[in-house]
Amino acid sequence: MSHVADTPAQPIAFTRNAREALADAQLRRNFRGAMDALMDKRRNQFPDGDELERLRAFGNRVRARALSKLPDLLERLEANLVRNGVQVHWAETVEEANAIVHGIAERHAARKVIKGKSMVSEEMEMNHYLGARGVDCLESDMGEFIVQLRAEKPSHIIMPAIHLNAGQVAKLFHDKLAVEYTEDVDRLIQIGRETLRRNFFEADIGVSGVNFAIAETGTLLLVENEGNGRMSTTVPPVHIAVTGIEKVVENLRDVIPLLSLLTRSATGQPITTYVNMISGPRKADELDGPQEVHLVLLDNGRSQAFADGELRQTLNCIRCGACMNHCPVYTRIGGHAYGTVYPGPIGKIVTPHMLGLETTRDLPTASSMCGACGEVCPVKIPIPSLLRRLREEAVRAPAAEPHHVRGQGAKHSRKETLVWRAWRTLNTSPGLYRAAMYAGTRLRGLMPADIGPWTRYRSAPKPAARSLHELAREHLGEQ
Amino acid sequence: MNAKERILGKLRASLAGTTPVADDYDIGLVTDPWRYAADERIARLRRMLEAVHGETLVTTVAQWPQRVLEALAARGIDELLVSPATVHGRRLAEHVRAQDAALRLKGYENPVEAWKDELFFHTPASLTGTLGGIAATGSLVLWPSPQEPRLMSLVPPLHIALLNASEVRDNLFELMHAQRWTDGLPTNALLVSGPSKTADIQQTLAYGAHGPKELLVLVIEDA
Ligand code: SF4
Numbered sequence: 001m002s003h004v005a006d007t008p009a010q011p012i013a014f015t016r017n018a019r020e021a022l023a024d025a026q027l028r029r030n031f032r033g034a035m036d037a038l039m040d041k042r043r044n045q046f047p048d049g050d051e052l053e054r055l056r057a058f059g060n061r062v063r064a065r066a067l068s069k070l071p072d073l074l075e076r077l078e079a080n081l082v083r084n085g086v087q088v089h090w091a092e093t094v095e096e097a098n099a100i101v102h103g104i105a106e107r108h109a110a111r112k113v114i115k116g117k118s119m120v121s122e123e124m125e126m127n128h129y130l131g132a133r134g135v136d137c138l139e140s141d142m143g144e145f146i147v148q149l150r151a152e153k154p155s156h157i158i159m160p161a162i163h164l165n166a167g168q169v170a171k172l173f174h175d176k177l178a179v180e181y182t183e184d185v186d187r188l189i190q191i192g193r194e195t196l197r198r199n200f201f202e203a204d205i206g207v208s209g210v211n212f213a214i215a216e217t218g219t220l221l222l223v224e225n226e227g228n229g230r231m232s233t234t235v236p237p238v239h240i241a242v243t244g245i246e247k248v249v250e251n252l253r254d255v256i257p258l259l260s261l262l263t264r265s266a267t268g269q270p271i272t273t274y275v276n277m278i279s280g281p282r283k284a285d286e287l288d289g290p291q292e293v294h295l296v297l298l299d300n301g302r303s304q305a306f307a308d309g310e311l312r313q314t315l316n317c318i319r320c321g322a323c324m325n326h327c328p329v330y331t332r333i334g335g336h337a338y339g340t341v342y343p344g345p346i347g348k349i350v351t352p353h354m355l356g357l358e359t360t361r362d363l364p365t366a367s368s369m370c371g372a373c374g375e376v377c378p379v380k381i382p383i384p385s386l387l388r389r390l391r392e393e394a395v396r397a398p399a400a401e402p403h404h405v406r407g408q409g410a411k412h413s414r415k416e417t418l419v420w421r422a423w424r425t426l427n428t429s430p431g432l433y434r435a436a437m438y439a440g441t442r443l444r445g446l447m448p449a450d451i452g453p454w455t456r457y458r459s460a461p462k463p464a465a466r467s468l469h470e471l472a473r474e475h476l477g478e479q
Numbered sequence: 480m481n482a483k484e485r486i487l488g489k490l491r492a493s494l495a496g497t498t499p500v501a502d503d504y505d506i507g508l509v510t511d512p513w514r515y516a517a518d519e520r521i522a523r524l525r526r527m528l529e530a531v532h533g534e535t536l537v538t539t540v541a542q543w544p545q546r547v548l549e550a551l552a553a554r555g556i557d558e559l560l561v562s563p564a565t566v567h568g569r570r571l572a573e574h575v576r577a578q579d580a581a582l583r584l585k586g587y588e589n590p591v592e593a594w595k596d597e598l599f600f601h602t603p604a605s606l607t608g609t610l611g612g613i614a615a616t617g618s619l620v621l622w623p624s625p626q627e628p629r630l631m632s633l634v635p636p637l638h639i640a641l642l643n644a645s646e647v648r649d650n651l652f653e654l655m656h657a658q659r660w661t662d663g664l665p666t667n668a669l670l671v672s673g674p675s676k677t678a679d680i681q682q683t684l685a686y687g688a689h690g691p692k693e694l695l696v697l698v699i700e701d702a
Contacts (some may be wrong), residue, residue, distance in 0.1 A: 030681075037682050058505050065500040071490040090483035142688060143679035166681045172589055189677060189685040196689065201595045217664050227633055227675040227690025234629045234667070235591070245486060250502070252661050256509045256651050267678070270527065271616040274690070275670035282666065287628040287664055288591040299486050307493040349636060 006027070009339035011351065017337035024334075027163055031334050034162045041268025042376070057263045062254045063316040073215040074297065075247045080218025084280035086293045097298045098129040100238055101207070104294055105135050108238055110204035116232035117141040117224070118209030119157055119319060120242045120298055122341045123354065126207070127447040137207070138199055140228040142192050149176050155335030156323040157342060158266050163334050196228070206232035206290065210243035211318070212258060213295070216251045219279045220295065223263060223272040230231040230276050239278075239290040245297050246306075246315035258318055261378035266320040289478040301353035301406070308404050310389060314349050316379040321346075323373035323383060329366055338363065345373035349386045357407030358393050364390035437467040482506035506652065513615035513650035520614045521649055521698060527617020528696060531673030532686050535696045537644075543697050547639060550695055551582060551604060558583045560598075560605040560635055562626040567608055568643055587628050598630065604637035611646035613654055613670070619656065619696065621669040629667050638691040640671070643702040 009017045021027060046052040067074060078088045091097035101124075105113070113130060115121060115137055127137040127148070139148040143160035147153060149172055154160030161169070166183045174181040179191050200206075207230055212221040220241050222229050233239045249255060263269045282289035305311045324330045324344025335343035340351045340360070348363040364387045373383040390405065395416070398409030426432055444463040451460050480488070515523050525535040538546045551559060562568040563586045575582050591598065607627045610620040619640050623629040632638050648654040651670075655661070660668070674689030687694055 034682050048512070051508075054508055056575075058508055061500065061503065065502060068494070068497065068500040071487045071494070074490075090481070092482045092485060096482060140677070140689065142677045146562065146570075146679070159682075161679055162682075164681070166683065169680050185680045186685045188680055189688055193687065193689060197599060200689075201591075201599060217661060219664055219668075225675065226527075226677045226679075226688035228688070230629070230633050230669075231689055234633070235595075237592075243499040245490075252664075253504065253652065253655065256655075257505075259651075260509070269531075271618055271670065271672050273531070273671065273673050273676055275618075277664060277668040278666070279664045279668070280666045285625045286666060287587060287589065287625060288630045297486075301494070303486060303489040306490055312493075422521055 008322055009336050009357065010359070010360045011339040011363060012361075014337065014339060014366060017339055018366070021333040021337040026165075027334050028304070028332060030165050031331050033333045034159070035325050038159075038268065038321075041249050042265055042322060042325070043268075045264035045268045045270065052239045055257055056378055056380050058257045059318075059378050060316065061250065062257060063379050064313075065316070066188065066249050067119050067306070067312060067315055068253070069250065070245070070248065073250055074245060077213055077215040077218060077248050080215065081280075081295060082218075084218045086218065086220075086280055089294060089296045090299075091296055092299045094124040094298070094300055097124050097242065097296050098126060099299075100296050101126060101242070102130060102133055102135070103132065104240060104292075105133075105205060106232075110238070111134055112199075112203045113137045113205045113207055114199055114203035114236060115139050115141075115144070116206065116208035116222070116229035117144055117160070118207060118242055119154075119341060120209055120244055121207055122154065123300060124242065124298070126242070133388040138196075138203070140196050140232055141224075142189060142226060142228075145192055145196065146172065151153065153336065153341070155343065156321060156324060157319055157346075157383065159461070161332065163336065175403075200228075200231045200235045203232075203236045205238045205240060206208055206234075206236035207240050207242065208233050210241050210247055211262065212255050213243060213248045214252050214255060215248055217279060219252070219277050221255055222257075222278070223259070223274065224276065225267075225269075225273040226275060230274055232278065233278060234289055237290055238292045238294070239281075240294045240296065241278075242296045242298060244315075245299055245302050246317075258379075261317050262320050265322040265376065265378040281430060301355075304406060305350070305353040310441055311353075311386065313381050314353070314386060317346055317350065319346070319378055320378055322376045322378065326372040326376045328368060328370060328372070338366075345383045345387075346381075349381075352390055352393075352405055352407065355407075357390070357405055357410040359407075361407070361410040364388075364394060390407055434469070435451050437469065441466050441470075487543050507675045510650055510654045515649050520649065521700075523614040524612050524617050524647055525696075525698070527614070528673060528694075529617075531617070532676070533617065533673040533696060534673065534696045535698060537700055538696045539701050540699055543641065543699055544571050544629050545578075546697055547571060547606060548575070548578065548580050548582060550639065554604075554637065556603045556637065557581055558585065558601075558603060559639075560585055560587060560602050560631060562586055562607075562631075564626045565608060567606070568626075571606065587631055591628070591630060598634055602635045604639065605631045605635040606639040606641070607632050609640050609646070610658065611648060611654055612642050613649075613651055614647055616670075616672055617648040618651075618670040618672040620658075621671055623667050623669070624665070632669070632671065633690045636687065636691055637692055637693045637696065638674075639695045642696055642698050644698055644700050645702060647698075665697075 145162040221422040330344040393405040394411040674694040677688040
């Protein structure tokens, strides 16, 4: 049975987390079923493979163009938002971002925050930060609401409660909300709706994420199905949007291909129920909408990824979650085992920039390199190459220049370096190689039966009596 | 240096010596696969909306007010939130009077703060106009206004939307272009494609998550 985590899993304990998750049959069934369904839905949205490939290439270029002008676009976005009456804040770290949000809350003497889904606010651990300062945060996305009730973290960036089945949610609602036990999903959603409704208009502040920030018009675009995003950004007197600095696109029309790629890849929908474009606070003659709109632009390691031409591609991401849906590792261990806000393939390539490689060193290696993530990514991020690159950064000598990633060399070992150096010498000196092969084949009886992790699930390899080179030479000699 | 200067400084240093990627926007790719013959357009829009539980009804300028009364009566609803300041609001009010129908019409006349409780708990249905529709995705375009504020299409459990057939475009690109969105966007612009929904519990689709449980679109054929 999966349990309610007292302390959230940490990325440094990935191996242990993964082993535990693999032993949880219920969890594996829940994920297998959900991922199969999501893969099917995505496939059905792209019946024309040619259109898909052209659109992915287009999406990639739109994102690459935005990143190639990122500082200018951020300034243009800010100027247009400010002209529209939106207040823009910049934060290098999550501490700064939290302090900005808390400062706004204090100015309004806010006690209660209602949140639409926002992964950046998870990155900030905003609920915890504000909670410790007497400001309650309530999640309003159904999935987020469920994981918050369980004191858990989302296990998927699009479907936060995907690790649970209806029975588990039924029990949770019964225990925590004192309602009748029902596994009827319609009824469960109605319970969520009724519980949350009043909170929308009691909240002092609404917090949301941003899917695309449009520089040309100074517009924040949010997609969603439930309507809680619209509620959170319309009903409370103050709206604070938090987002990463990479989310900006140049022109309004740029969102057209990205929107199509996002919703079709994420949940297999041609479009979400709502596409919500916010360009300012309530005007004098308007009767609803927040009086104040704030945008917090967060760096948190993104500028590190940006600094390197290859790693920069990480920032193409439009957070569709398709890479996790198609990942054989994610499907088997689920989202929590990673111990990071962003799980799965995207998490493995983005989290090292946020937390450094010291604690995330095992993430880039938690991949079979099957390539599925790179193949489905709607903006063509070469995830497998980036994983390989991060593996390299993790074993490079800590002091080697240039320094690309915080925590470089977290997996560096002198022994391993020496072994590889010896390996190279062996393989590049024919005489030495032949001698080693001769010794290896003649002494094959000395091969130990237990060679560490390799033999935990397999028998030890046994060298052949004679090497292929020898056999070939002999064969040619006979001709 | 403040955070903004430091962030921008780092980004600029990283871009030193590079040239921006050219804008080779491929209009064909976002329009060609999403084109429909004139007689297919409305059918496509309806199909897409109905696939996500939206209800659609094709009607006429003369008939739509009666269709609204019927839809409300069929659901046992006797109160409707509708703006008295719009052409369609006035039209409906006249019709209700002429029919002597037992339907109370109320407007969104005060700032939301003044009547939250009533809006959230005692407003079963609303009617708004739309700016147009998109056939490709089955979407309605709404630009909320002082007459028809943002929450009107979100809070009541039933949302009835009027859509002029002539305002339905093939795809989002065409619509944005035709309506010159880049000239200036309102405080809030919306695409609405069906009633509110969620699949957050075990991938099972449920309607009426936080927004309307029902969306009824009256497509006005001759407008
Ligand atoms: S890396 Fe690609 S597939 Fe994964 S979430 Fe980001 S955009 Fe989607």
